[in-house]
Amino acid sequence: MKDNKINKVVVVGGGTAGWMSAALLCRIAGKGLQIELVESEDIGTVGVGEATIPQIRYLCDALRVPETEFLAEVNGTYKVGIEFVNWGKIGDRFIHTFGDVGRRLGVLDFHQVWLRARELGIEEDLGKYSFGALAAKENKFDHIDKIGDTGLLGLGYAFHFDASLVAKLLRGISETNGVTRTEGKIGAVNLHPETGFIESVQLESGAMVSGDLFIDCSGFRSLLLGDALGVGYVDWSHWLPADSAIAVQCEAVEPLLPYTRSTAHSAGWQWRIPLQNRIGNGHVFSSPYMDEETARNILMSNLDGAPVTEPRTLRFTTGKREQFWYKNCIGLGLASGFMEPLESTSIHLVQAGLGRLIDLFPTTDFTQSDIDEYNRRTHFEFDSIRDFLILHYCATERDDSDFWNYCRTMEIPDSLQYKFDLWRAHGRFYRNEDELFTTPSWIQVFIGQRVIPNDCHGMAKVLSKEDAADYLMRINGHLSQVVAKMPTHRDFVTKRCPMRETG
Numbered sequence: 001m002k003d004n005k006i007n008k009v010v011v012v013g014g015g016t017a018g019w020m021s022a023a024l025l026c027r028i029a030g031k032g033l034q035i036e037l038v039e040s041e042d043i044g045t046v047g048v049g050e051a052t053i054p055q056i057r058y059l060c061d062a063l064r065v066p067e068t069e070f071l072a073e074v075n076g077t078y079k080v081g082i083e084f085v086n087w088g089k090i091g092d093r094f095i096h097t098f099g100d101v102g103r104r105l106g107v108l109d110f111h112q113v114w115l116r117a118r119e120l121g122i123e124e125d126l127g128k129y130s131f132g133a134l135a136a137k138e139n140k141f142d143h144i145d146k147i148g149d150t151g152l153l154g155l156g157y158a159f160h161f162d163a164s165l166v167a168k169l170l171r172g173i174s175e176t177n178g179v180t181r182t183e184g185k186i187g188a189v190n191l192h193p194e195t196g197f198i199e200s201v202q203l204e205s206g207a208m209v210s211g212d213l214f215i216d217c218s219g220f221r222s223l224l225l226g227d228a229l230g231v232g233y234v235d236w237s238h239w240l241p242a243d244s245a246i247a248v249q250c251e252a253v254e255p256l257l258p259y260t261r262s263t264a265h266s267a268g269w270q271w272r273i274p275l276q277n278r279i280g281n282g283h284v285f286s287s288p289y290m291d292e293e294t295a296r297n298i299l300m301s302n303l304d305g306a307p308v309t310e311p312r313t314l315r316f317t318t319g320k321r322e323q324f325w326y327k328n329c330i331g332l333g334l335a336s337g338f339m340e341p342l343e344s345t346s347i348h349l350v351q352a353g354l355g356r357l358i359d360l361f362p363t364t365d366f367t368q369s370d371i372d373e374y375n376r377r378t379h380f381e382f383d384s385i386r387d388f389l390i391l392h393y394c395a396t397e398r399d400d401s402d403f404w405n406y407c408r409t410m411e412i413p414d415s416l417q418y419k420f421d422l423w424r425a426h427g428r429f430y431r432n433e434d435e436l437f438t439t440p441s442w443i444q445v446f447i448g449q450r451v452i453p454n455d456c457h458g459m460a461k462v463l464s465k466e467d468a469a470d471y472l473m474r475i476n477g478h479l480s481q482v483v484a485k486m487p488t489h490r491d492f493v494t495k496r497c498p499m500r501e502t503g
Contacts, residue, residue: 004363007034010211012186012201012224014039016163017333017350018217019170020059024354026177027063036180038201038209050273050280051079051260051344052158053436054098059351063173071497073169074161075276078141078258078489080132081156082343086264087449089397094125094448095259096343097132098156101440102475108460110475111443115427115456117468126447129475131155131482139255140486141493150478158344160260160273160280182209186218189228197328197366198224212364213328215357216335225321225331232322233337239390239410240318241289241403242268242340246296247282247312251305258489262342265298266290267403271341272304276499279305284340289403316340318386324378325371330357337382342389345436352381352436377434384435387416388442395449420451427453 011021014037022037029035060070070076081097088094102110114126127133132155135141144154175181184203192199200210201224216224225231237243252274261272268285283299296311320337324330331337332353339345356377360370394412398404412420422428423446429439463471487495 004365006212006362006364008211009033009035009213009215010201010209011035011037011215011217012039013037013217013219013333013335014167014171015217015219015333016167016170016347017335018215019167019174020347020350021215021217021332021354022174022179023170023177024059024062024358026174026179028358031178034180035174035178036182036209036211037174038182038184038186038203040183040185042185050163050275051082051160051271051341053344053348054156054158055348055351056158063170065169065173068497070169071159071161071493072500074165075278075499076159076161076497077256077274077276077493079158079160079260079344080136080141080258082260082262083136084262084264084392084445084448086398087262087269087392087396089450090400092448092450094444095127095130095133095136096441096444096448097130097136098158099130099132099440100153100156101126101444102129103151105471106459108457109439111447112427112457112460113463113468113471115453116460116463117465117472118452119456120463120465120468122465122469122472124472126444129472129479130444131479132157134479134483135486136257136259138483138486139257139489140483141258141489142486144482144486147478147482152475152478157258160275162275182207186223189224191228195327196229198228213330213362216329216331217333219334220316220338222321222331222335224329225324225326225335229326229329231326231331233317234319234322235317236319236386237317239386239412240340240393241286241406242284242318243316244287244292244295245282245284245314245316245340246292246299247280247314248299248303248307249278249280249309250303250307252276252278253304254490255488256490256493260344263302264398266401268295269342270299270302276493278308279303282341284342286403289401289406320379320382323375324353325357325374328362328366330374336378339382339385339389342392343385343437345385348436349381349385353378380433381436383413383415384432384437387413387419388437388445390416391419391442391445392449395446395451397450423451424453426455426457428457 081095083095085093186201187204188202190200198214200208257274263270267290270283273280285295316338332350393407
C-alpha cells in the first residue's frame with residue numbers, strides 16, 4: 001500500500017483565518033491529522049472583519065456550535081443585509097438584503113413585474129417587496145423560513161461579531177481537539193533544495209516546525225506564499241482605488257440595527273457594524289484623493305457613540321495572489337489577497353478556501369491537476385466578487401469629487417461590462433457557475449444605484465397597469481403583516497443569545 005498520507009499540517013499565523021483553518025481541519029479529520037499553529041503574540045491581527053454573509057452559518061454547523069451559543073460568545077448580532085447610503089447620488093439609500101425580492105409571476109422574475117409597473121407609471125421603492133428590507137427598516141428580526149403558503153421565502157441572515165472573540169473561540173475548539181499552538185516569530189522558511197517545497201519554518205528562537213502541508217495565514221506579509229515561494233500579486237487598485245482604512249470602536253446606541261451600514265463619502269466609504277456591546281466603525285478611503293487626517297476627521301465626526309478605542313490605520317492593495325495553492329502551500333485570508341470589506345466577503349473567502357481544500361485534500365504526491373482545480377475555482381470566486389465590488393463604484397451618478405469622477409468613468413473588466421450591457425437592455429441577469437452573489441443581490445445593487453434597464457422582458461408587456469399594481473400590493477401586504485408581528489432585533493438577541501458577562 002502506498003504511504004502518501006498527509007500526516008501534519010502547519011498553519012502559520014493566528015487570527016480568524018489561522019484559527020478557523022485549525023478548527024475546521026481538526027473537526028473534520030479528527031485525531032488522524034496532526035495540526036500545529038505558529039503565531040506570535042507580538043504580531044497583531046487586522047481584526048476588523050466583523051460582518052459576514054449567510055455562508056457563515058455553515059461554519060457553526062461544521063464546528064458543531066449552536067448558532068445562539070456562537071453569538072453569545074462573540075457579542076454577536078444578526079444581519080439581514082447592508083444599507084448603502086449616498087452611493088448612487090448623495091441622499092440615496094437602499095438595502096442589499098440576503099433574501100429574495102418579491103416572488104416570480106409565471107415565467108417572469110419579480111423585478112420584471114416591477115419594471116413593467118414602473119413603465120406604466122407605478123414607481124415604488126423595490127425595497128417594499130423585500131422581506132429583509134422591510135424588517136431592517138423596522139429594526140425587526142426573527143427566524144422565519146417561509147411566509148405561510150404565499151410562496152414567499154423567509155428572512156436570509158448572517159452575523160456581526162467581535163473578530164477577536166471569534167479567534168478566541170476557534171482557538172478553544174482547536175486546542176480542545178488536539179491542535180498544538182507554538183508561540184514565536186518566524187525567522188526563516190526552509191525549502192527543499194530540489195523540489196522547492198516547504199520543509200519547515202524556523203522560529204527566531206531557533207526552533208524548527210516541520211510539516212507536509214503548510215497554510216499561510218500570515219496576513220498581508222504572506223511569509224510563505226509570497227516571500228518564501230515568490231508567488232506574485234495581481235494589483236486591482238486601478239478598479240478599486242481605495243488603499244487605506246481607519247478603524248475605531250464606539251459605544252453602542254439604540255436601536256440595535258439588524259444590518260451593516262455603508263455610507264459613501266467624497267473619496268471612499270464608512271462602515272458601521274452594530275454589536276451587542278459596541279459599534280465597529282471604519283473609513284475606507286483612497287489616499288491619492290484624500291489625506292489621512294481628513295479621513296480620520298470624517299470618521300470621528302460621523303460616529304453614533306463616544307469612541308472607546310484609538311483610531312488605527314491600515315494600508316492595503318486590493319488584489320489577489322497569482323496562485324493560491326503553490327507546491328505544498330495554500331494561502332488563506334490576507335495572505336491570499338485582499339478585498340475591501342464593502343460586501344463583507346473576507347471571512348467567507350477563508351471559509352470557502354478551506355472548503356475547497358477539504359474537497360481537494362491532497363496526499364504527499366500533491367497532484368498538479370488538483371492544485372490547478374483549486375486555483376481555477378478560487379480565481380473565479382475572487383474575480384466575480386471583484387466585479388460585484390466594482391459595480392458599486394462605477395454605478396454612480398456622483399460628480400462631486402475627483403474620486404467619484406474617476407470611478408464613474410473608469411474602464412471596467414469585460415466580464416462586468418457584459419453584465420451591464422445585458423442588464424441595461426431588458427433587465428436580464430444570469431448567474432455564472434458557482435458565482436457567490438446571487439441574481440437578487442445584483443438586481444438590488446443595480447436598481448438601488450439607479451441603473452434602470454431601458455426596457456423590460458417582452459412577456460411582461462402583457463401585464464396591465466391594474467394587474468401589476470395588484471400583484472405588487474399583495475406582495476407588500478403579505479410581507480408587511482409578518483414584519484408587524486416580529487420582535488425587535490434587540491428583544492430577539494436579548495432573549496436568544498445575550499452576550500456573556502465578563503468579570
